Amino acid sequence: MIARALTRKGTALLKMAKCSKDYEPAIETFQKALTEHRNPDTLKKLNDAEKAKKDLEQQEYFDPKIAYEEREKGNECFKQQKYPEAVKHYTESLRRNPKDPKAYSNRAACYTKLGALPEGLKDAEKCIELDPTFSKGYTRKGAVQFFMKEYDKALETYQEGLKHDANNQELLDGVRRCVEQINKANRGDLSPEELKERQAKAMQDPEIQNILSDPVMRQVLVDFQENPKAAQEHMKNPMVMNKIQKLVSAGIVQMR
Known part of the structure; x- marks a missing residue:
């Protein structure tokens, strides 16, 4: 009975939060209800409230101007080979604008320099997802795969990029390097x-x-x-x- 009453109260608070933009009372009430009785419907409402709160925070934090400034700061750090600092600026840029493929591309380059290849691959793939025509996404992804010695996959990535930018020299060089490594294996020339x-x-x-x-x-x-x-x-x-x-x-x- 207590859990049911708390769930009803939480539901009312959740409706009010859409106007007040304060989801914390609803979240706390749903959490109390779950300590009394773990009900799937209450759990779903709690998840909905937490998601709404997170979405609101992202909307309020969204600022393309600051995102651009942070990305530029990251670029300066990258030029100075201060890769950890560059990652921090690119990360803040993405918090301000999560839909910027250039920030993902640049952070992928930093991760690659730092040897954090799985993170670099994830960022490069996100970059391509956001803008499939942006050639840097493919050069970043291909570079990570090449360093991971996944030459077939890197070759496929570079070739996919060339479909969007047929004369891109970085992509063409990537294809050449991959073919060299693949041919080396074909000839049995590996040590x-x-x-x-x-x-x-x-x-x-x-x-x-x-x-x-x-x-x-x-x-x-x-x-x-x-x-x-x-x-x-x-x-x-x-x-x-x-x-x-x-x-x-x-x-x-x-x-x-």
Whole structure:
């Protein structure tokens, strides 16, 4: 009974908050109701109230002018190789304007310089999501993937970027570097250390794991070793050869 009464009170306070812009009383009331009885409907209303409060705070904090100023401060820090400080300014810029692809792109570059590759990849992908035509998003993402030695993925990223900016030199250079690394694996020119490192990295890749766990591909790999005639037939299948190429680039399969 107490929980139900508190939920009704919280619901009324939530309606009032839409005018008063003060969601805290409703949130506190729903929390008290949940301590009395954990009801799914009350929990949903609490989540709605907390989301409304967060959205309001973001709206009130939104300021494109300050966002631009913070981004420029970040750019100055980046030029001076003060990457942690640059990250702070870009982060504040994004708090002021979460829809700015340039700030995500610039912070991705900082994270890459700092060796925080997963964070850099996430920012680069967000940059592309916000503006699929912005070439910097693809150069940032491709650079992170290249440093992670995911050359096939980096190549795909650079090629996707070239669809939007066919003459972009950074993208073209990225394609060239990836092709060099992929060809190095194809020729079997990797050192034992490079091969071991690339194989260990590849075995953590879900895509490589899926290829190796595919019964059809397992048979293909057996045929490449034991049945040259069947292997020749497999090579006529573009889908199979694409997967073989990924395994070669990953150092899992070596073709002499």
